[in-house]
Amino acid sequence: MAKKEVYIWAAGQISVQSPLSEAWMTEPLCYREPYVQAIDPDYKQYFAPNTLRRLGKILRRALLTSRRVMEETGIACPDAIITATGLGCIENTEIFLDALIREGEELLKPTHFMQSTHNTIGSLIAIDSSCHGYNTTYAHKGISFECALSDAFLQLSNGRIATALTGAHDEMTPDYFVLLKRMGYLGHAPNGFSGETAVSLLLGGHKRENALCRLQGIEFLYRPEKDDLQQSLGRLLQQSQCRMEDIDAVMTGYNGQEANDRVYTENCARLFPGKRLLHYKHLFGESYTASGLGVYAAAACLGRQSIPAHLFFHPGNREQQGVRHLLFYNQFENKNHSFILLSACGK
Amino acid sequence: MQKEIFVTGAGIVSATGINKQETLFALQENRTGIAPIRHLKTAHVEFPAGEVKRSNEELCRMLCIPETEITTRTSLLGMVAVREALAQASLLRKDGLRIALISGTTVGGMDKSEQYYLDFLENDTKNAYIATHDCGACTEMIADYFGLFSLVETISTACSSAANAIMTGAMLLREGKADVVVAGGCECITKFHLNGFNTLMILDRELCKPFDAHRAGLNLGEGAGYLVLETRESAQKRNANPLGRLSGYANTSDAFHQTASSPEGEGAFLSMRKALEEAQLNPEDISYINAHGTGTENNDLSEGIAIQRVFGDKIPPVSSTKSFTGHTTSAAGGVEAVISLLALQHHFIPVNLNFSTPMSELPFIPVTEKKPAAPLSHVLSNSFGFGGNDTSLIFSKI
Numbered sequence: 001m002a003k004k005e006v007y008i009w010a011a012g013q014i015s016v017q018s019p020l021s022e023a024w025m026t027e028p029l030c031y032r033e034p035y036v037q038a039i040d041p042d043y044k045q046y047f048a049p050n051t052l053r054r055l056g057k058i059l060r061r062a063l064l065t066s067r068r069v070m071e072e073t074g075i076a077c078p079d080a081i082i083t084a085t086g087l088g089c090i091e092n093t094e095i096f097l098d099a100l101i102r103e104g105e106e107l108l109k110p111t112h113f114m115q116s117t118h119n120t121i122g123s124l125i126a127i128d129s130s131c132h133g134y135n136t137t138y139a140h141k142g143i144s145f146e147c148a149l150s151d152a153f154l155q156l157s158n159g160r161i162a163t164a165l166t167g168a169h170d171e172m173t174p175d176y177f178v179l180l181k182r183m184g185y186l187g188h189a190p191n192g193f194s195g196e197t198a199v200s201l202l203l204g205g206h207k208r209e210n211a212l213c214r215l216q217g218i219e220f221l222y223r224p225e226k227d228d229l230q231q232s233l234g235r236l237l238q239q240s241q242c243r244m245e246d247i248d249a250v251m252t253g254y255n256g257q258e259a260n261d262r263v264y265t266e267n268c269a270r271l272f273p274g275k276r277l278l279h280y281k282h283l284f285g286e287s288y289t290a291s292g293l294g295v296y297a298a299a300a301c302l303g304r305q306s307i308p309a310h311l312f313f314h315p316g317n318r319e320q321q322g323v324r325h326l327l328f329y330n331q332f333e334n335k336n337h338s339f340i341l342l343s344a345c346g347k
Numbered sequence: 348m349q350k351e352i353f354v355t356g357a358g359i360v361s362a363t364g365i366n367k368q369e370t371l372f373a374l375q376e377n378r379t380g381i382a383p384i385r386h387l388k389t390a391h392v393e394f395p396a397g398e399v400k401r402s403n404e405e406l407c408r409m410l411c412i413p414e415t416e417i418t419t420r421t422s423l424l425g426m427v428a429v430r431e432a433l434a435q436a437s438l439l440r441k442d443g444l445r446i447a448l449i450s451g452t453t454v455g456g457m458d459k460s461e462q463y464y465l466d467f468l469e470n471d472t473k474n475a476y477i478a479t480h481d482c483g484a485c486t487e488m489i490a491d492y493f494g495l496f497s498l499v500e501t502i503s504t505a506c507s508s509a510a511n512a513i514m515t516g517a518m519l520l521r522e523g524k525a526d527v528v529v530a531g532g533c534e535c536i537t538k539f540h541l542n543g544f545n546t547l548m549i550l551d552r553e554l555c556k557p558f559d560a561h562r563a564g565l566n567l568g569e570g571a572g573y574l575v576l577e578t579r580e581s582a583q584k585r586n587a588n589p590l591g592r593l594s595g596y597a598n599t600s601d602a603f604h605q606t607a608s609s610p611e612g613e614g615a616f617l618s619m620r621k622a623l624e625e626a627q628l629n630p631e632d633i634s635y636i637n638a639h640g641t642g643t644e645n646n647d648l649s650e651g652i653a654i655q656r657v658f659g660d661k662i663p664p665v666s667s668t669k670s671f672t673g674h675t676t677s678a679a680g681g682v683e684a685v686i687s688l689l690a691l692q693h694h695f696i697p698v699n700l701n702f703s704t705p706m707s708e709l710p711f712i713p714v715t716e717k718k719p720a721a722p723l724s725h726v727l728s729n730s731f732g733f734g735g736n737d738t739s740l741i742f743s744k745i
Contacts, residue, residue: 085503088482096539096542097539098464100539100542101464104390105542108546110547113540113546115605117453117503117732117734118453118482118504118505119732120605120733122504122600123605123735126734127605131600131602132600132613132617134598135504135599135734135736136502136504136511136515136736139483139501139502140501143483150524151515158521182471221498222490222496222497223496335487
């Protein structure tokens with residue numbers, strides 16, 4: 001059976017950049033501090049007060065970005081809701097854990113526990129939209145989003161589903177930031193910072209007007225050996241009938257942390273010699289599902305067929321028009337690696 | 348025609364034993380693994396639990412891991428079960444295969460996080476365990492113990508996590524993304540979710556009584572269950588002996604409430620019906636339902652009504668093996684997949700322990716006596732999670 005083409009129909013974000021907008025393309029906000037929380041929109045405009053009271057930050061953001069892309073595409077109930085989150089509802093988890101440790105096991109209340117599991121996010125969206133379809137959640141560190149996107153892509157391309165809401169959601173609490181900074185993962189001021197992620201993508205199994213871009217394919221692998229990365233990339237390009245010379249630029253996850261950035265520099269030189277490199281974590285910060293924001297940013301560029309100058313990793317580049325193919329390369333701790341190929345929709 | 352998915356290995360750890368042999372023995376002898384809490388350091392000793400009868404030190408020794416190594420109980424349980432599954436499938440080397448590990452967990456490294464919470468915040472002495480907290484870390488510890496896996500993913504959908512991992516694994520095989528998949532889940536008991544379930548008032552102080560009119564909640568359990576999945580072609584090429592076939596799977600959303608099931612069991616109804624469709628089976632083809640059957644008032648009623656809606660007046664034998672293992676939460680889908688395969692292979696239906704009074708709302712009672720060795724052909728296994736995340740798997744005889 002012929003594979004169906006997969007498109008990103010719509011995308012929306014709440015992050016450290018202006019929420020629910022693409023203002024970052026022309027007026028990016030810059031940060032020098034190590035820990036930055038997302039800019040929340042005025043939720044009172046969108047939710048009833050009793051709804052707001054019940055929902056923590058990550059849930060508000062996920063619900064609002066999801067509703068946005070569903071409204072934008074007129075898809076009231078997607079066939080699948082597939083969520084990525086590295087840490088899940090960490091704020092609620094922390095509150096319950098803190099009470100358990102400091103106050104003991106006798107006086108606990110259920111509220112924060114009830115909304116502490118990772119799939120609280122996907123379930124909330126399903127309950128809100130009365131969607132009885134496929135609903136799953138991937139929680140695998142810096143590759144969570146790729147797991148979710150791959151699931152959506154495979155099921156859309158084989159026709160098992162026709163639409164998928166795919167989200168990448170992570171909040172960061174002050175306490176957890178301190179722990180992850182100590183581990184060397186977050187907060188490398190002034191070259192990088194910790195951010196928060198809420199991205200929702202509405203994907204569909206056919207092309208339609210105003211779609212942002214085509215998702216050609218996705219490959220990811222764990223602890224690659226010898227030529228595994230090269231082969232994986234070759235497989236992706238071949239399946240997409242795309243040549244390396246067709247790629248306009250490669251979106252990377254440079255984040256200001258030395259060990260992380262070294263992997264990108266070495267692998268980019270080896271895998272994509274001479275290609276212009278883009279980055280996004282200087283705008284959106286680092287978080288486990290930051291790659292969701294990276295793919296969103298790439299999709300936004302393809303939707304407008306232009307790359308703003310400030311996305312180029314090396315200085316001296318100007319805004320580029322007429323962009324057709326962007327390759328997305330993400331790696332986490334040099335263990336998990338992924339390639340995603342996105343193309344402009346064309347006529 | 349979709350590729351057939353064969354199960355060529357299975358591994359299980361639960362309160363009933365640390366391998367398939369011990370589990371089978373307990374199931375056939377009607378011997379529960381649920382007992383007073385021994386290993387978990389909790390104030391709530393009034394609740395019986397299905398603890399795995401090994402300390403972390405004993406698990407490390409079984410795995411030849413130095414006790415000083417940074418591990419969590421969840422990952423140790425996972426390693427023991429994955430090891431058994433790999434051995435049965437004769438997968439000891441990569442041999443050029445792309446082998447994937449798809450693992451479900453929700454608690455992850457919470458056992459260490461709750462133990463060292465104040466150390467994390469106030470000093471630098473237990474930093475290594477900060478990195479083992481999240482779900483992905485748990486899967487990677489298991490993957491790195493074996494060094495066989497070129498694709499690893501973690502699924503976290505609470506109590507349906509392992510069942511969803513098995514489903515994801517099957518889809519990856521069918522799309523040619525991996526040659527062999529090891530899929531399932533693992534979870535240890537923590538104070539965190541024991542107390543969480545206690546605040547929801549869904550823990551029974553006695554042994555749990557699934558599908559009983561006087562059921563009073565669940566007993567928490569822990570464990571791990573993993574399957575080795577591959578296509579028929581791959582199994583034949585490797586000369587692997589299949590234990591059964593994963594013939595159907597479906598995941599749906601109840602879309603009702605974060606911690607309660609809908610009165611009409613809509614999500615459960617849809618997941619069972621879709622799994623049957625996927626397997627191209629009729630309801631009457633199912634020989635046994637290994638129910639989610641937690642023993643809570645809400646689940647058993649909702650699941651029972653959903654079973655009635657799917658199967659009408661021809662309801663196959665139903666039992667909940669959580670009366671043996673306790674509710675192993677994220678591992679349950681894996682643990683119960685292995686139990687379903689044991690039932691298929693050894694021609695028996697595990698009984699539903701502790702049942703005495705039928706529920707007036709349901710037209711069936713669970714299996715209470717060991718059935719004569721009727722041949723089983725297809726077993727349906729349900730796993731339902733928080734948020735109304737409902738998954739049904741169907742295992743078939745080859």
